Amino acid sequence: MVPGARVVVVGGGIAGLTAAFRLQQAGCDVVVVEQSGPEQIGGRMNTTTRDGFAIDNGATLLLSSYHEMLKLAVDVGVADQVLPTGDIFGILWNGAVRRLRSGDKRALLKSDFVRGLNPIDGGKVAVDFLRMRSKLGWDDMTATAAQDFETVREYCLRRGLRPETYQFLLGPFTSGPALADPEEASLVSAFFAFNTIVVSGGGFTSADGVGFLPRALAARISVVHHARVTSIETRGGGAVVTWTHPVDGETVQEASAVVVAVPPKQATPMCPGLPPALLDYFRHVKYSRAVHVAFGLDRPTRESSLLLQIPKIEHPTLAAFVMEHNQAPRRVPAGKGLVMAHLRGGWAVDNWEMDDDAVVEHVIGETRRLGVLPEIEHHATFAEVVRLPLCTVIRRPGEYRYAARIAPVLRAQAPIHFAGSDYLGQSSTNGSLVSGERAAAAVLKGLRR
Ligand SMILES: Cc1cc2nc3c(=O)[nH]c(=O)nc-3n(C[C@H](O)[C@H](O)[C@H](O)COP(=O)(O)OP(=O)(O)OC[C@H]3O[C@@H](n4cnc5c(N)ncnc54)[C@H](O)[C@@H]3O)c2cc1C
Numbered sequence: 001m002v003p004g005a006r007v008v009v010v011g012g013g014i015a016g017l018t019a020a021f022r023l024q025q026a027g028c029d030v031v032v033v034e035q036s037g038p039e040q041i042g043g044r045m046n047t048t049t050r051d052g053f054a055i056d057n058g059a060t061l062l063l064s065s066y067h068e069m070l071k072l073a074v075d076v077g078v079a080d081q082v083l084p085t086g087d088i089f090g091i092l093w094n095g096a097v098r099r100l101r102s103g104d105k106r107a108l109l110k111s112d113f114v115r116g117l118n119p120i121d122g123g124k125v126a127v128d129f130l131r132m133r134s135k136l137g138w139d140d141m142t143a144t145a146a147q148d149f150e151t152v153r154e155y156c157l158r159r160g161l162r163p164e165t166y167q168f169l170l171g172p173f174t175s176g177p178a179l180a181d182p183e184e185a186s187l188v189s190a191f192f193a194f195n196t197i198v199v200s201g202g203g204f205t206s207a208d209g210v211g212f213l214p215r216a217l218a219a220r221i222s223v224v225h226h227a228r229v230t231s232i233e234t235r236g237g238g239a240v241v242t243w244t245h246p247v248d249g250e251t252v253q254e255a256s257a258v259v260v261a262v263p264p265k266q267a268t269p270m271c272p273g274l275p276p277a278l279l280d281y282f283r284h285v286k287y288s289r290a291v292h293v294a295f296g297l298d299r300p301t302r303e304s305s306l307l308l309q310i311p312k313i314e315h316p317t318l319a320a321f322v323m324e325h326n327q328a329p330r331r332v333p334a335g336k337g338l339v340m341a342h343l344r345g346g347w348a349v350d351n352w353e354m355d356d357d358a359v360v361e362h363v364i365g366e367t368r369r370l371g372v373l374p375e376i377e378h379h380a381t382f383a384e385v386v387r388l389p390l391c392t393v394i395r396r397p398g399e400y401r402y403a404a405r406i407a408p409v410l411r412a413q414a415p416i417h418f419a420g421s422d423y424l425g426q427s428s429t430n431g432s433l434v435s436g437e438r439a440a441a442a443v444l445k446g447l448r449r
Contacts, residue, residue: 002447003027005256008241010229010270012036013043014429015419016261017217018072018436019443023259024221025075026444031253032221033243035228041218044391045429047211050384052333054209055294057386059429060322060340061307062210063196063203064103066430068138068437069213070204078206078216083328087202090305092314093168095371099305103201113168121165128159132191139435140424141395142404144188150397152182152190172309173197175319179288179345180394189395192426197307207330210429227251232258232271232416239415257443261419261436263287263390274413281406284399285422288345289352290391293363294384295376297337300325303373310370317347318366321373339376341367345391356385392427414446 005028009020012034020030040046044058062069073079087103091113100111108114114122135143150158152174156166166182173193174182180189206212227243234240239258244250260267264282271279301323308321324331324338332338341363343351351359360383367373376383403424410418419439421431 008255009259011261014045015432015436019259019440022440032223042214047209056209081206085203085327088305090308138431139421145401145404148400155187167313257415288391289348290388291348292342295339295380296382300337319344
């Protein structure tokens with residue numbers, strides 16, 4: 001039944017595009033339905049260009065631990081575009097930058113950063129992290145359910161860790177990558193970030209930013225753009241998908257199976273026939289909001305790190321800076337610099353309506369106050385504000401136990417299959433890619449049966 005079976009994939013992010021590519025490889029007749037235009041392909045893994053700079057609008061760090069993504073790049077035929085990145089991460093500590101090289105374990109242990117931490121605390125965190133590490137799945141973290149009962153802050157108090165371990169280690173690893181508050185987020189989130197960033201040893205990108213992969217995938221499959229899916233119903237063992245397009249109007253498409261690869265919140269209105277317990281879970285998933293500013297510079301920064309994390313004690317509203325020019329030599333035009341300044345998730349919620357000029361002014365003024373990256377004030381040729389209402393999931397304690405109860409219901413909805421790491425895991429590009437592959441395998445299994 002597989003050859004020629006019609007499958008509709010809803011959503012052209014990395015989860016949906018991966019699912020579609022794998023299904024097409026297996027002989028299915030696949031169409032991806034995406035609400036945005038071709039320039040936004042990839043969803044939260046999207047790159048646009050401005051003045052010759054490739055600006056990653058969402059995800060920007062692809063890490064060496066993303067083995068599945070590197071394998072997909074090979075299968076798609078774009079492995080030659082992959083550029084390895086540097087592995088220097090920085091953290092602001094009492095006004096000065098401490099750096100560590102994640103790829104070199106000996107240098108890591110001797111770094112100012114690790115030496116600044118209390119060794120007993122370091123030992124406790126290492127033991128707890130290693131206990132959880134094997135359960136930190138890419139797209140499914142429900143194996144951590146038994147250890148998911150406390151926030152990062154509560155964990156530090158329970159283990160009697162010193163304030164600096166919270167402020168400079170576990171806090172930034174929660175608020176930087178997940179834009180979540182360590183007083184709200186589960187410890188699991190911090191260990192997930194720790195696992196992907198510190199233990200990875202550098203990463204990869206392309207001269208065209210992270211969007212090279214979604215673009216390559218989209219070029220190999222059929223994508224209907226500007227088409228918003230409004231409903232998915234099951235009928236006679238298959239499904240019927242309805243979408244609207246500004247020019248073509250409404251399309252009603254029958255399919256043998258559907259992959260829903262949109263965030264759970266966006267899946268809720270299109271699938272009203274799902275079990276109420278599943279819809280309740282979808283509504284419950286909480287997201288951070290992202291506001292960040294891309295600064296195009298006429299020179300690179302003196303700062304050599306790839307990612308500079310700003311602990312909350314150092315600054316209340318700036319979370320992190322990504323120095324794109326430090327990713328790889330060809331990542332930005334020769335002799336130029338590109339800095340992404342990320343504001344904290346809480347600030348983004350409170351100041352969502354602030355106009356772009358005021359956001360840029362805030363970032364420049366506060367960066368000056370921090371005493372880092374003077375280039376963004378004196379050498380910027382443009383500043384572009386990016387806002388994303390659904391950034392990454394914020395997992396609060398107990399949510400992986402909730403997800404573990406829901407997982408069997410989620411997986412029992414064939415011919416509707418769900419893809420995206422936001423369903424049962426922590427948001428990441430590789431997690432969504434893995435879940436897209438998992439959804440494709442489930443579709444094929446169902447079709448063969
Ligand atoms: C600011 C930011 C920084 C991040 N940094 C990193 C990072 O450095 N490294 C990392 O690995 N991850 C990072 N992430 C997380 C990562 O980007 C996401 O987890 C991942 O890209 C999600 O992919 P997805 O395919 O599951 O969902 P999405 O990318 O959200 O794709 C869903 C797609 O569905 C479409 N859609 C929604 N509703 C409909 C509808 N009704 N009809 C048709 N189409 C619809 C959307 O337009 C979108 O294109 C970051 C995210 C953000 C926002």
